[in-house]
Every structure is written in C-alpha cells, then in structure tokens.
Amino acid sequence: MVRTSLLFLLAALLCLPWADLQISTLDPWLELSRLGWGLLTPLPPSTPTLLDALANTLAFALQGVALGAVAGFWLALFYRWQWVRTLAAFIRSIHELFWALLFVQLVGLSSVAGVLAIAIPYAGTFAKIYGELFEEVDPAALEALPAGTSRLSAFFFTVLPPAWPHLLTYTRYRLECGIRSSAVLGFIGLPTVGFHLETALKQGMYSEAAALFYALVLVIVTLHLWMRRQLLPLYLLLALWWLPPAAQVNPTLVWQFFTVDIVPAPLRAGWDGAALWLWLQALWLKQIGPGLANTVVLGLIALVATSGVTLLTFPLVSRLFGNIFTRSTGHVFLVLMRSAPEYLLAFVGLLLWGPSMLPAIVALGLHNGAIIAHLVGHYSNELNLREDAVTGFNRYFYEVLPRVYRTFLAFTLYRFEILLRESAILGILGIPTLGFFIDSAFSEFRFDRALLLLLVTALLNMAVDMIARHLRRRLQLSTHPEDL
Numbered sequence: 363m364v365r366t367s368l369l370f371l372l373a374a375l376l377c378l379p380w381a382d383l384q385i386s387t388l389d390p391w392l393e394l395s396r397l398g399w400g401l402l403t404p405l406p407p408s409t410p411t412l413l414d415a416l417a418n419t420l421a422f423a424l425q426g427v428a429l430g431a432v433a434g435f436w437l438a439l440f441y442r443w444q445w446v447r448t449l450a451a452f453i454r455s456i457h458e459l460f461w462a463l464l465f466v467q468l469v470g471l472s473s474v475a476g477v478l479a480i481a482i483p484y485a486g487t488f489a490k491i492y493g494e495l496f497e498e499v500d501p502a503a504l505e506a507l508p509a510g511t512s513r514l515s516a517f518f519f520t521v522l523p524p525a526w527p528h529l530l531t532y533t534r535y536r537l538e539c540g541i542r543s544s545a546v547l548g549f550i551g552l553p554t555v556g557f558h559l560e561t562a563l564k565q566g567m568y569s570e571a572a573a574l575f576y577a578l579v580l581v582i583v584t585l586h587l588w589m590r591r592q593l594l595p596l597y598l599l600l601a602l603w604w605l606p607p608a609a610q611v612n613p614t615l616v617w618q619f620f621t622v623d624i625v626p627a628p629l630r631a632g633w634d635g636a637a638l639w640l641w642l643q644a645l646w647l648k649q650i651g652p653g654l655a656n657t658v659v660l661g662l663i664a665l666v667a668t669s670g671v672t673l674l675t676f677p678l679v680s681r682l683f684g685n686i687f688t689r690s691t692g693h694v695f696l697v698l699m700r701s702a703p704e705y706l707l708a709f710v711g712l713l714l715w716g717p718s719m720l721p722a723i724v725a726l727g728l729h730n731g732a733i734i735a736h737l738v739g740h741y742s743n744e745l746n747l748r749e750d751a752v753t754g755f756n757r758y759f760y761e762v763l764p765r766v767y768r769t770f771l772a773f774t775l776y777r778f779e780i781l782l783r784e785s786a787i788l789g790i791l792g793i794p795t796l797g798f799f800i801d802s803a804f805s806e807f808r809f810d811r812a813l814l815l816l817l818v819t820a821l822l823n824m825a826v827d828m829i830a831r832h833l834r835r836r837l838q839l840s841t842h843p844e845d846l
Contacts, residue, residue: 363767363768363771363837363839366771366833366837367669367771370662370665370666370669371666373662374662374663374665374666377658377659377662377663378663380655380656380659381659381660381663381719381723382718382719382720382793383718383719383720383723384716384718384720385715385716385718385720386715386716386717386718387713387714387715387716390714390715393713393714394714396566396568397568397710397713397714399568399569400567400568400569400570400571400572401568401572402572403569403572404569404570404572404573404576405569405570405572405573406570406573406574406577407558407570407573407574411558412573412574412577414553415548415553415554415555415557415558415574416555416577416578416581417604417605418544418552418553418554418555418604418605419541419544419545419548419554419555419556419578419581420541420544420581420597420601421473421600421601421602421604421605422473422476422477422480422540422544422547422552422554422605423480423537423540423541423543423544424537424540424597424598424601425473425477425480425481425598425601425602425605425607426476426477426478426479426480426481426484426540426543426544427480427481427484427533427536427537427540428598429477429478429481429485430480430481430482430483430484430485430487430488430536430540431484431485431488431533431536433481433485433488433489434450434484434485434486434487434488434489434491434492435488435489435492437449437450437485437486437488437489437493438488438489438490438492438493438496439517441489441490441492441493441494441496441497442493446489447490447493449486450485450486450487450489450490450493451486451490451824451827452486452820452824453482453483453485453486454483454484454485454486454487454490455483455486455779455783455819455820455821455822455823455824455827456482456483456783456816456819456820456823457483457783457784457786457787457797458479458480458483458543458546458547459479459546459547459549459550459705459787459790459797460786460787460797460800460816460819461478461479461482461483462475462476462479462547462550462552463550463800463801463804463812464812464816465478465479466550466551467619467804467809468611468615468616468619469609469610469611470609470610471551471552472608472609472610473605473606473607473608473609474607474608474609475552475609476544476547476552476554477607479543479547480540480543480544480547484536484540487536488533488536491532492525492529492532495525495528495529495532496517496521496522496525498525499520499521499524499525500524503520503524504516504520504521507520530591534585534586534589537585537589538582538585541578541581541582541585542582542701542702542703543703544556545559545578545703545706546703546705546706548560549705549709549790555574555577555578556703556706558574559571559574559575559706560709562574563709563710563713564713575702575706578701579697579698579701579702582701583697583701619809623807623809623810624809624810624813625810626638626641626810626814627641627808627810628640628641645811645814649799649811649815650796650799650814650815650818652794653789653794653795653796653797653798653799653815653818654796654818654822656719656789656793656794656795656796657782657785657786657789657795657796657797657819657822658782658822659719660719660722660723660726660785660788660793660795661778661781661782661785661826663719663723664722664723664726664727664730664781664784664785665774665778665781667723667724667726667727667731668726668727668730668731668734668774668777668781669731669770669774670727670731671727671728671730671731671732671735672731672734672735672738672770672774673763673770675692675695675696675731675732675735675739676734676735676736676738676739676742676766676770677692677739677742677758677762678691678692678693678695678696678735678739679692679693679696679735679736679739679740680739680742680743680762681743682742682743682745682747682757682761682762683757683758683762692739695732696732696735696736696739697732698732699728699729699731699732700729700732700733700736702728702729703729704725704726704729704730704784704788705725705784705787705788705790705791706725707721707724707725707728707729708721708722708724708725708726708788708791709721709791710725711724711725712791712792717791717792717793718793719793721791721793722785722788722791722793725788726781726784726785726788730777730780730781733777734770734773734774734777737769737773738766738769738770738773741766741769742762742765742766745762745765745766747761747762768837768839771837771839772834772839775830775833775834775839776830776834778826778827778829778830779823779826779827779830782822782823782826783823786800786819786822786823789801796815796818796819796822797819799811799815800812800815800816800819803815
C-alpha cells in the first residue's frame with residue numbers, strides 16, 4: 363500500500379511541470395473577500411424563482427435516477443456477461459454533461475435531454491453496483507435449492523432479499539448525486555438551480571448565489587428526512603406532472619445527425635482512406651493528444667490533492683480527535699464540500715483565479731476529499747483504542763492512520779475513475795482537457811469530431827477503472843460499494 367501510494371505521489375510530482383497553475387486575475391484576494399461576504403450575507407431571489415428552480419432540479423433528478431435505476435437493475439441481472447459489463451462501463455464513463463450536449467443536438471433544450479443525460483450514465487453505474495451486490499450474496503441459500511428451480515425464482519427468493527437493503531441505501535445515495543447532476547445541467551441552459559447560480563456568479567451577485575447554493579445544500583442534506591419509500595411513487599408522479607418528458611423532434615434533423623453529421627468529414631463524399639488518415643492524424647496532434655495528456659495530468663494531481671484533503675480532514679468528524687464543537691464544525695464543512703458539485707466549485711475557482719488547472723484541482727480535491735473523509739472518519743469511530751493510548755499527532759500517525767489507511771486507499775482508488783470523468787468535463791470551463799475540445803466541437807457543429815473525442819474519453823475512463831480495480835484486487839482492498 364505504501365509503494366502504491368508513493369507511486370501515485372511520484373506520478374503527480376512528475377506531472378507538475380506540465381500543469382498550468384497560473385493565477386491570471388488581477389486581484390484574487392478582493393474577489394475572494396467579496397465571495398466570502400456573499401456567503402455570509404445570502405440574499406434569496408424571489409420565492410417563485412427559487413421554488414421553480416428547485417422543483418425543476420428535483421424533477422430532473424427523480425426522473426433520471428428512477429429511469430437509470432430500472433435500466434441498471436435489468437442490466438445487473440446479466441452482469442456476468444462480458445458484453446453487459448462492457449456496455450455498462452462505456453455508458454457510465456461519459457459524463458452527464460457530455461450526454462446532455464449530445465441530446466440537446468437531437469431534442470433541443472427539453473426535459474427529455476436532461477432526463478436521459480442523467481439516466482444513461484446512471485444506468486451503467488447502477489448496473490455495476492447492483493451486479494457487485496448480487497455477486498457478494500452468500501451462495502449457501504442458492505446452493506440449497508432443489509434441482510430444476512428456475513433461475514428467475516432462484517434470484518428473487520435467494521439473491522434479491524439479502525441484497526435489497528444495500529440496493530436501497532445505494533439508490534438513495536445516487537439520488538443525492540442525481541440532484542447535484544441535475545443542478546449542474548443548468549450550466550448548459552436547462553432551467554435548474556445551476557442556471558440561476560451561473561447567472562448570479564457571472565454577474566458577481568455572490569449573495570444571491572450563496573442563497574441558491576444553501577437552498578441546494580438544504581435539499582441534499584435533508585434527503586433522509588423527506589425521501590421515504592412510501593412517498594416515492596407520489597414524488598415520481600409529481601415530477602412527471604411538473605416536468606413532462608416532452609420534446610419537439612425533427613425526424614429530418616435526427617436522420618441527418620446519424621447519417622451525415624457524425625460521419626467523419628473525409629468520408630461524407632465516399633470512402634477515402636488517405637484523407638481519413640490525415641484527418642485522424644491532425645485531430646490527434648491538435649486535440650486528442652493534448653486533451654488526453656492534460657486530462658491525465660489533471661486527474662493524477664487531483665487524486666493526490668483528494669488524498670491530502672482526506673487525510674487532513676477526516677479527524678474533524680472522528681470521535682478520537684477534538685471535541686463536540688470541532689466535530690460539528692468539521693461535519694458542516696464536509697457536508698458543504700461534498701454537496702457542492704465539482705463543476706460549481708471549479709466555476710467559482712475560475713472567477714477567483716482565472717482559467718487554469720488550479721480551480722479544477724482545488725474543486726476536485728475538496729469535493730472528493732470531503733466524501734472520502736466523511737467515510738473514513740465514520741469508519742475510525744468504530745475503532746476502540748486503549749485507555750492509555752497516546753494523544754495528539756502521535757495518536758493520528760501511530761494509532762489511527764495505520765488502522766484506517768487500507769480503507770482510505772480503497773475508497774480513493776474507487777473514486778479514481780470519477781476523478782478522470784470530472785477532469786475531462788471541467789474542460790468546458792476553459793481548461794484544455796478532452797472536455798474543452800468536445801465542447802468546442804459541439805459549439806462549431808463538428809459532431810464527427812465530438813463523437814470521436816467522446817469515444818476517446820470513454821476509453822480512457824474505462825482503462826482507468828480497470829487499473830484501479832486491478833490495484834484494489836492486488837492489494838486486497840475492499841469497500842462497500844453502496845457507500846460510493
């Protein structure tokens with residue numbers, strides 16, 4: 363575990379010379395003070411505007427997560443098949459914002475685009491977690507069934523019941539993620555909280571932005587209070603009533619998209635292998651190669667930043683350190699950081715420091731570090747130390763850290779794929795990762811380039827997922843998948 367940790371640290375250090383960490387704003391401290399004052403003096407927008415934005419955010423999230431959960435459940439039933447695992451890995455490796463950009467070209471800025479943008483990648487994630495939960499069920503009950511029992515009956519009577527509580531726990535967590543994803547969809551024009559947040563932040567109206575952010579956090583942190591299984595059908599009906607999945611589809615434009623727009627430009631007039639090779643070569647040199655390099659550089663540095671935030675902050679919520687005041691303060695900080703989408707944190711950092719990798723590194727480190735710190739901190743609460751155990755730094759380094767490090771490393775490697783997905787999407791904010799070139803291709807209506815870049819992004823994330831899974835197995839690291 364130490365060698366693996368040092369290897370990632372060394373890789374991040376080697377990436378630093380290629381990382382753009384420049385601060386280009388004239389007076390970042392002045393902007394930071396204005397932002398801080400805005401956070402302390404929230405000013406809510408008009409009540410109808412706030413309620414409408416929150417209702418749209420919840421409607422997108424409920425519909426998208428519900429559709430993704432149903433599709434993911436059926437995929438999980440066949441997760442032992444390689445093609446199903448590959449399909450699930452592919453669709454979840456493309457970020458919700460990329461799916462949204464794709465569907466907006468087909469159905470416009472409609473509710474269908476937002477719902478499908480959440481549902482498709484979530485279906486891949488649900489398939490993976492549900493499938494792993496089914497595989498972890500004790501096979502004793504299944505082996506005790508009489509010969510000739512149908513596979514469907516065996517599943518519903520011996521596999522699903524013990525896995526069901528974990529399925530519910532994870533699905534509730536994904537709904538929290540879905541609310542964050544739904545909010546971020548506002549940054550591309552859909553009428554969620556993110557749309558109003560982006561407008562307020564761009565105009566320097568930090569008090570108004572703070573009120574919107576606190577409203578979003580309040581919805582997320584109270585999820586366990588208002589989300590009841592008995593009320594879920596009612597919530598879904600209300601979501602469908604409030605935001606019907608409707609879109610105006612032009613069959614001619616859809617046909618053109620699939621038969622012309624996404625076909626590589628050199629092949630639209632017929633097969634031309636030489637022209638295609640030159641097109642691919644130019645795209646590799648100018649976009650794919652630099653985008654890949656910057657995405658990997660940002661992802662590796664963000665992974666180390668996430669680890670640093672985790673190791674520094676998990677004692678804030680551990681009963682083994684501090685007192686009730688410090689734990690309460692730490693809990694509030696971690697809740698705020700993990701409730702804020704990375705895209706939103708990076709957007710704020712962009713306003714403070716200008717377009718570079720620095721806002722993205724800080725955003726990814728704070729958000730993912732807060733998530734893992736929360737899990738590791740609560741895991742440390744289960745430890746029982748001797749009454750004469752040392753205190754202070756000695757307790758941290760010699761008593762607690764060695765006992766929680768395996769869990770910490772497991773969770774960190776588990777989120778490596780997510781870090782790469784977010785590193786790519788943050789290119790939309792101007793950082794030259796793959797997302798920057800994908801967004802540019804969509805803006806220029808070069809859908810053939812956009813599709814190829816999306817494929818490269820998916821393959822990169824799938825490769826990282828395989829590497830992280832291999833390392834977890836080699837180091838015998840285990841996590842509860844429903845936690846992440």
